[in-house]
Amino acid sequence: MARSLDGLVLAPVADQSPGQVGTRTRFTYHEKSGEIWAEYAGGDVVRGHLVGTREGDRLDFRYVQLKHDGTTSSGHCVSTVVALPDGRVRLEESWEWESQPGSGRSVVEQVTVHDR
Numbered sequence: 875m876a877r878s879l880d881g882l883v884l885a886p887v888a889d890q891s892p893g894q895v896g897t898r899t900r901f902t903y904h905e906k907s908g909e910i911w912a913e914y915a916g917g918d919v920v921r922g923h924l925v926g927t928r929e930g931d932r933l934d935f936r937y938v939q940l941k942h943d944g945t946t947s948s949g950h951c952v953s954t955v956v957a958l959p960d961g962r963v964r965l966e967e968s969w970e971w972e973s974q975p976g977s978g979r980s981v982v983e984q985v986t987v988h989d990r
Contacts, residue, residue, distance in 0.1 A: 875930050875931055875955075876931055876955040876956060876957040876963055877957065877963065878905050879903040879904075879905045879910060879928075879955070879963065880903065880904055880905040880906065881902075881903070881904070882902075882903050882963060882984050883900055883901065883902050883903075883984065883985050884900075884901045884903065884963070884965060884982040884983060884984050884985065885897060885898075885899060885900055885901070885982060885983065885985045886899060886980055886981070886982050887981045887982070887983055888980070888981070889917075890978070890980060894918065894919075895914070895916075895917060895918075895919055895922075895939075895980075896916075896917040896918070897917070898916040898917035899914055899915065899916040899917045899919055899922075900914060900915065900916050900985070901913075901914040901924075901982060902914070905928060908927055908928055908929065909925075909926075909927060909928070910924075910925070910926055910927065910928050910933055910935060911923070911924060911925045911926075911935075912924045914939070918941050918942055918943075919939050919940070919941055919942075920939075920940045920941060920942055921939065921940045922937060922938065922939035922940070923937065923938055923939075924936065924937040924938075924951070926951075928955075931954055931955040931956070932952065932953070932954060932955075933951070933952065933953040933954075933955065933965065934950075934951075934952050935950075935951055935953075936948065936949070936950055936951075936972075937949055937950075937951060937969075946973070947971060947973045947974055948971070948972050948973045949969055949970055949971040949972050949973065950969065950970055950972055951967050951968065951969040951970075952967070952968050952969075953965040953966060953967040953968070954966045958983070958984075962983060962984035962986075963983070963984045964981060964982070964983045964984070965981070965982045965983075966979075966981055967979060967980045967981065967982065
């Protein structure tokens with residue numbers, strides 16, 4: 875199992891479609907006893923939250939977000955935690971909106987202090 879996500883900051887490696895999370899979005903993760911949660915913001919997202927569970931290297935969570943245009947959206951994501959050769963963490967994600975049409979895959983990786 876890859877290391878704990880608690881206290882790690884992760885960012886998408888590529889932009890999603892306009893109005894969604896992107897390379898300027900930062901996720902701050904927390905983890906305790908199989909529970910995971912995070913706050914995120916940046917780019918088109920003013921504020922976002924996710925909450926769910928971790929079993930081994932599998933995360934299963936729901937997310938909600940508020941965008942700069944005042945709209946909100948929510949969805950479900952299942953991620954695999956991967957340890958990178960340089961010691962950082964990557965999440966390989968499969969997500970689906972629940973409040974609007976759309977689904978996809980994305981990758982977020984741990985950022986270093988100078989990348990924040």
